Amino acid sequence: MPATAPPSDPLWPRASAWLAAADPGGPCDLAVLGVPAHEGSISPSGADTTPAAVREALARYSPFAASHDLDLTTLRAVDLGDVADPDSEDGERRVSDAAAAAHARAELLIAIGGDNSITFPLMRGVANDDLGAWGLITVDAHHDLRDGASNGSPVWRLLDAGLPGAHVVQIGIADFANSAAYAARARDAGVTVIDRDELRRIDVSVVATRALAIAGDGGRPVYVDLDVDVCDRAAVPGCPASAPGGISADDLRQIAFLLATDTRVAAVDITEIDSRADTPDGRTVRLGALLLLEAATGLAMRRRLRV
Numbered sequence: 001m002p003a004t005a006p007p008s009d010p011l012w013p014r015a016s017a018w019l020a021a022a023d024p025g026g027p028c029d030l031a032v033l034g035v036p037a038h039e040g041s042i043s044p045s046g047a048d049t050t051p052a053a054v055r056e057a058l059a060r061y062s063p064f065a066a067s068h069d070l071d072l073t074t075l076r077a078v079d080l081g082d083v084a085d086p087d088s089e090d091g092e093r094r095v096s097d098a099a100a101a102a103h104a105r106a107e108l109l110i111a112i113g114g115d116n117s118i119t120f121p122l123m124r125g126v127a128n129d130d131l132g133a134w135g136l137i138t139v140d141a142h143h144d145l146r147d148g149a150s151n152g153s154p155v156w157r158l159l160d161a162g163l164p165g166a167h168v169v170q171i172g173i174a175d176f177a178n179s180a181a182y183a184a185r186a187r188d189a190g191v192t193v194i195d196r197d198e199l200r201r202i203d204v205s206v207v208a209t210r211a212l213a214i215a216g217d218g219g220r221p222v223y224v225d226l227d228v229d230v231c232d233r234a235a236v237p238g239c240p241a242s243a244p245g246g247i248s249a250d251d252l253r254q255i256a257f258l259l260a261t262d263t264r265v266a267a268v269d270i271t272e273i274d275s276r277a278d279t280p281d282g283r284t285v286r287l288g289a290l291l292l293l294e295a296a297t298g299l300a301m302r303r304r305l306r307v
Contacts, residue, residue, distance in 0.1 A: 006059055015293060016058035018072060019079050029075040030296055031106035034082035035095055035122065035269075037114040040150045043240040046276030050288065051082050051112040053275035057282060057289035065297040070304075072296050078106070086114065092121040099125030103266060108299045110292055113271035115151035116144060116227050120158055123223045126267045131158060135167035135215030135264075139255055140227035141174035141196075141246060145185045151272070154225070156185070165189030167220065169211040171255070172196060172230040172247055196247070204251050208258035216264035224259050224268040226252065226291055228284065238277045238284030249287050256291045260298025261305065268295045 006014070019032060034051030041047065063072035083098050085091045095118060102109045103126040111122050119138075127134045138144065138155065145159075146152035159165055170186065173195045186193055192214050194207055216222045229239035232246040259265055270291050278284045 031102040039087035095121035096125030119154035260295040
């Protein structure tokens with residue numbers, strides 16, 4: 001992205017300034033946490049640079065959601081900075097501890113990755129290792145059910161740690177991006193898959209409602225993983241595993257907003273953006289910043305729905 005600073009206008013506040021406000025301590029509405037993991041990525045990745053790039057991109061946007069007449073500055077938002085060295089076993093413990101602390105004080109945690117490996121320690125942290133009581137929604141082209149510990153394995157690791165497959169929903173699973181063996185793993189675990197073909201035929205609001213009903217059945221809290229490589233590669237060239245024909249950036253923005261309006265959603269992560277691989281116009285990083293703002297708008301909408 002060009003280094004030229006945006007013009008200053010006191011009547012056009014910037015989302016970056018809203019998020020960068022001093023932390024007063026105590027409870028808050030929204031906590032933002034950077035998790036710059038990248039070393040375990042199957043594809044070489046510079047995703048460790050992305051949390052800082054997303055924060056910088058927020059300067060391009062205001063905190064006002066015109067279509068909902070919502071000003072995000074009414075939310076008490078806290079930027080908790082980045083977890084240091086999150087890629088090791090000790091690093092994952094630091095991620096879990098930071099997520100647990102954020103969840104204890106905030107109604108919603110938004111984590112900026114980093115590759116998709118962060119979903120495992122983040123969800124383990126917010127769930128306080130009681131994964132059996134939680135649900136998971138992934139918006140991803142991939143099942144992430146590989147063996148081992150990488151950005152291709154977080155869902156498998158969570159299932160192994162006690163997350164019930166009956167309360168896992170995977171939205172956007174793509175053709176030619178998975179194997180028959182991992183599709184069978186998803187079926188055997190009881191995971192609900194809403195694939196790319198189904199998404200073409202159903203409105204995203206219906207998809208979001210269905211996913212929340214399954215993942216949050218019985219009022220259980222829900223973790224949401226937004227893997228940006230679910231989008232069409234033209235929109236997200238900074239995602240190493242994105243492919244032509246993924247969902248639109250607008251659909252992912254809508255899904256982020258719709259899921260975050262639900263009070264059962266306690267945490268959202270935004271993963272798989274490599275800011276170093278992005279185009280000069282920074283379109284992938286900009287989408288990451290907008291996903292943060294969409295999820296925050298969903299949180300602000302909860303207040304309106306409570307009235």
